């Protein structure tokens with residue numbers, strides 16, 4: 001399979017790099033487009049095809065990953081729709097807020113379309129990617145899922161949950177960063193220099209997340225292991241809850257969801 005990534009920006013280049021690093025396909029089988037190609041020199045050096053001609057990229061590929069900004073998708077679809085072939089191509093869109101029906105309407109063909117919502121950890125092959133599909137067969141969905149499995153973990157969801165997936169999985173990276181930053185600020189106040197506090201905070205969050213994923217555990221079970229009766233963990237946790245910690249996170253998630261669905 002040959003893959004075209006239309007829109008070689010942050011996400012597009014991260015996908016290309018991840019696919020190459022994982023050995024999922026050869027660099028020569030990947031084409032990345034953008035209007036100003038100078039920023040894609042590193043991909044060209046790796047052996048990818050790099051140019052601005054979206055139509056040529058579509059004609060030379062089987063899987064078309066659309067990774068332009070939401071306000072640019074219509075123009076790119078208008079450009080390539082005549083070259084899209086329902087018997088050959090699968091279109092994969094990572095564009096936030098654009099529904100499969102919108103894409104199919106813009107293409108004016110019942111093309112197999114897969115919508116994927118990764119997060120920015122895709123740059124280090126640690127994304128959580130939620131996937132939804134329409135008019136794609138099992139084999140096509142599995143191929144796309146396998147592609148994103150090279151870039152982290154995947155789950156197939158109903159497209160109706162894509163806004164929720166965006167909030168929890170994609171915006172979630174920003175929420176986690178803010179949590180880590182608050183830990184760093186607290187860590188500095190209790191004596192660490194910024195660099196050491198950053199390492200301790202980030203590695204601790206990484207370890208906590210891996211505990212849940214690798215042992216299929218529940219957060220409260222892991223909390224019970226840390227909290228010594230009358231100890232400092234429970235004192236801190238309870239104070240955080242008195243200040244509305246869990247409630248503020250839940251309200252934040254709801255505010256994001258309200259914004260994305262309005």
Ligand SMILES: NC(=O)C1=CN([C@@H]2O[C@H](COP(=O)(O)OP(=O)(O)OC[C@H]3O[C@@H](n4cnc5c(N)ncnc54)[C@H](OP(=O)(O)O)[C@@H]3O)[C@@H](O)[C@H]2O)C=CC1
Pocket residue numbers: 006007008009010011012033034035036037054067068069070072075076094095096097117118119120170171
């Ligand atoms: N899941 C997540 O966490 C996130 C998802 N996203 C989604 O991913 C998509 C991409 O975001 P991101 O990578 O950050 O955006 P970028 O702006 O970094 O990348 C988009 C790229 O598209 C290129 N482009 C624009 N017009 C065209 C065109 N006509 N033909 C070919 N290339 C074109 C631009 O380059 P040039 O101007 O040189 O053409 C640019 O490099 C967005 O739709 C966004 O919604 C974004 C961020 C986070």
Ligand SMILES: O=C(O)[C@@H]1CCC=N1
Pocket residue numbers: 096166170171
């Ligand atoms: O903030 C946003 O609107 C988008 C959604 C996912 C990441 N960025």
